[in-house]
Amino acid sequence: MSTLEIRDLHVSVNTEDGAKEILKGVDLTIKSGEIHAIMGPNGSGKSTLAYSIAGHPKYTITSGEVLLDGENIVALTADQRARAGLFLAMQYPVEVPGVSVSNFLRSAKTAIDGEAPKLRTWAKDVKEAMDRVRMDPDFASRSVNDGFSGGEKKRHEIVQLELLNPKFAVLDETDSGLDVDALRIVSEGVNRYTSQGDRGVLLITHYTRILRYIKPDFVHVFVAGKVADQGGPELAERLEAEGYDSYVQAAKLQAAQN
Amino acid sequence: MTVTDAAQSPNRTRDNVSGAIETSDKVASHLHPKGSFRVDDHPVPTGLEEIWRFTPLKRLRGLHTDAPFGTGSVEFSASLAQGVKLEEVPADDQRVGSSGYEPTDRISARAWEAATTATVITIPGDTVVGGATILTHTGVSVDAASAGHAVIIAEPFSVSTVVLRFEGSAVVADNIEYVLGDGAQLTVVSIQDWADDAVHHSTQHALVGKDAQLRHVAVSFGGDLVRLNVSLAYDTVGGEADLLGLYFADAGQHLEHRLFVDHNRPKSISNVDYKGALQGEKAHTVWIGDVLIRKAAEGIQTYESNRNLVLTDGCRADAVPNLEIETGEIVGAGHAATTGRFDDEQLFYLQSRGIDESEARRLVVHGFFADIIHKIGVPAVERGLMDAVEKELAINIGTPDSYAAAVDQTGEEPA
Numbered sequence: 001m002s003t004l005e006i007r008d009l010h011v012s013v014n015t016e017d018g019a020k021e022i023l024k025g026v027d028l029t030i031k032s033g034e035i036h037a038i039m040g041p042n043g044s045g046k047s048t049l050a051y052s053i054a055g056h057p058k059y060t061i062t063s064g065e066v067l068l069d070g071e072n073i074v075a076l077t078a079d080q081r082a083r084a085g086l087f088l089a090m091q092y093p094v095e096v097p098g099v100s101v102s103n104f105l106r107s108a109k110t111a112i113d114g115e116a117p118k119l120r121t122w123a124k125d126v127k128e129a130m131d132r133v134r135m136d137p138d139f140a141s142r143s144v145n146d147g148f149s150g151g152e153k154k155r156h157e158i159v160q161l162e163l164l165n166p167k168f169a170v171l172d173e174t175d176s177g178l179d180v181d182a183l184r185i186v187s188e189g190v191n192r193y194t195s196q197g198d199r200g201v202l203l204i205t206h207y208t209r210i211l212r213y214i215k216p217d218f219v220h221v222f223v224a225g226k227v228a229d230q231g232g233p234e235l236a237e238r239l240e241a242e243g244y245d246s247y248v249q250a251a252k253l254q255a256a257q258n
Numbered sequence: 259m260t261v262t263d264a265a266q267s268p269n270r271t272r273d274n275v276s277g278a279i280e281t282s283d284k285v286a287s288h289l290h291p292k293g294s295f296r297v298d299d300h301p302v303p304t305g306l307e308e309i310w311r312f313t314p315l316k317r318l319r320g321l322h323t324d325a326p327f328g329t330g331s332v333e334f335s336a337s338l339a340q341g342v343k344l345e346e347v348p349a350d351d352q353r354v355g356s357s358g359y360e361p362t363d364r365i366s367a368r369a370w371e372a373a374t375t376a377t378v379i380t381i382p383g384d385t386v387v388g389g390a391t392i393l394t395h396t397g398v399s400v401d402a403a404s405a406g407h408a409v410i411i412a413e414p415f416s417v418s419t420v421v422l423r424f425e426g427s428a429v430v431a432d433n434i435e436y437v438l439g440d441g442a443q444l445t446v447v448s449i450q451d452w453a454d455d456a457v458h459h460s461t462q463h464a465l466v467g468k469d470a471q472l473r474h475v476a477v478s479f480g481g482d483l484v485r486l487n488v489s490l491a492y493d494t495v496g497g498e499a500d501l502l503g504l505y506f507a508d509a510g511q512h513l514e515h516r517l518f519v520d521h522n523r524p525k526s527i528s529n530v531d532y533k534g535a536l537q538g539e540k541a542h543t544v545w546i547g548d549v550l551i552r553k554a555a556e557g558i559q560t561y562e563s564n565r566n567l568v569l570t571d572g573c574r575a576d577a578v579p580n581l582e583i584e585t586g587e588i589v590g591a592g593h594a595a596t597t598g599r600f601d602d603e604q605l606f607y608l609q610s611r612g613i614d615e616s617e618a619r620r621l622v623v624h625g626f627f628a629d630i631i632h633k634i635g636v637p638a639v640e641r642g643l644m645d646a647v648e649k650e651l652a653i654n655i656g657t658p659d660s661y662a663a664a665v666d667q668t669g670e671e672p673a
Contacts, residue, residue, distance in 0.1 A: 054610050055609075055610070056606055056610075057602070057606070058602075077609065077614075077615070078606055078609040078610045079609040079610070079611075079612050079613055079614045079615065079618070081610075082609070082610055082611055082612035083612045087610075088610050090607070090610075093607065094601075094603045094604050094606070094607035095604075096604050096607065096608065096621070096622060096625055097625055097626070097629075098622075098624065098625025098626055098627070098628040098629055099621050099622070099624065099625040099628075103621070104608070104611070104621070107608075107611075107613050107617065107621065108608075108611035108612055108613055111611070111612035111613045111614065111617070112611075112612040143625065144607075160611065164611065164612070
């Protein structure tokens, strides 16, 4: 049983006009076995939340805590957080020319486990993980994400999710840019991961369509750098019908009052 | 036909305009170098000349002025592949100069004059030579400069590989000629793996025969200053040349590669692909890619590329591609040169998968060099180069298994 707690998290980025605060006090608690959906309009800071949890150096945590099983991880580097059990599936996975997928996966697995995977079973594990998301085995010898289509990049993220099997996965708009088939395949991958029963997911999305395949236990509405509302799956249905507009207006009003 | 033009200095534009109305092959530009064997025809450079402006003359140890050449500073050893012949011949042997090269700078002319003998390597015709011929030059002293001359003759329809190794401490100026007979396939790998105090000025020129294929690979890792001129011309039609290069400059090093492809005949092909990494204060690399497409060179194809990866602050990478085109009747001509910093997003992506920073950097740099190393086609050399890249990376960012080692020693993760 693990927990990922985010407490009063404030995050800023450096811009030409100085530091700009993006996250303005985020509170969230995710326990293993739970799926939390974070929904919000563009520019609300959803991706910043994802990157801040994962430890991207561009984002400065000015106050607050991210606790993994009670340990504050904000001082850890991205690789240390990953080894501690966090995983970020990126909205735009990065291309790394000249580094093959198989070499990359083996390096990552070795780093996470602290020892090289067993040669005999590893090749089979990789092949099966790729098969499950309908990725051609040829991709193993290609450069990481290099020349992959948008859908192929997202499937590759899911292959990594399954092989590295973290305690908590943050999925940053994994549904964006996917056609119906790819969305189903990717969602099935996430569901296989959560079906282990003791894994936690923070599913960041703009649209409700991925929630037809992945059933969240909790839904948080994210507006203007903080959680504006939360509830159960029924909240997603309301958002589907009504959109974010009322939340955005309320946030604007509040900002004006401050 | 596609043409991508070089960024032109005002000077060069004028040359091109005059070139456009010229009716002979004689156009005034540095891409039409007029060679001469007489040292006096090449004035002592001041550093302002186009061909010298990137080179720190002060560090040439007088090679560009009149430093005397001596003997005994470089030890030579050869490991010949089966059937390959080595001779030491006097400088007046008719094979010396048979590539058609005439010195185009003072150091090359001085080396030509100073070398009283030449090493002639002959690869027998109609033979596929197994294994590589390895010529090793080991410098033992920087007190006296050395001049060298070699002629490597690939007889018609031979297939072979020659590796030139330069190591140790020395001050060397040399001229190396490659003469490829009809249909010959010659792979040359020139590895400048000198000690930190070495100075090397090397001029390597090839004459590519009918349907012959030259693959020249320049690898520069060591030395205080390395200036390598690689040039080629075609004897007749159908020749093909791949000029590949890989360099890694550390703090204080000056590594300069100057390419000149003279498309003087129709239906010839050239591809230039150089990649370099730089790390440390005052690491400096220079890449000049000159391609001349003469009026006669119809139906040719050329592409040149240089990519530099800057790993730390304080480095400088100069890259100048020049393309001078005197006929439009070609299949294609283009070039690209880029210099980029280490990509932090690549680093973050790898780190977010648990891979520590030094290992992530290692993977990215490996990836950067991998495609060019795999083009070499000589497995032993490819493995050696991967190891050499590894060694270079260890200087700056820790050994590849530093993470594992640190865990082993302390039982904890390194901070």
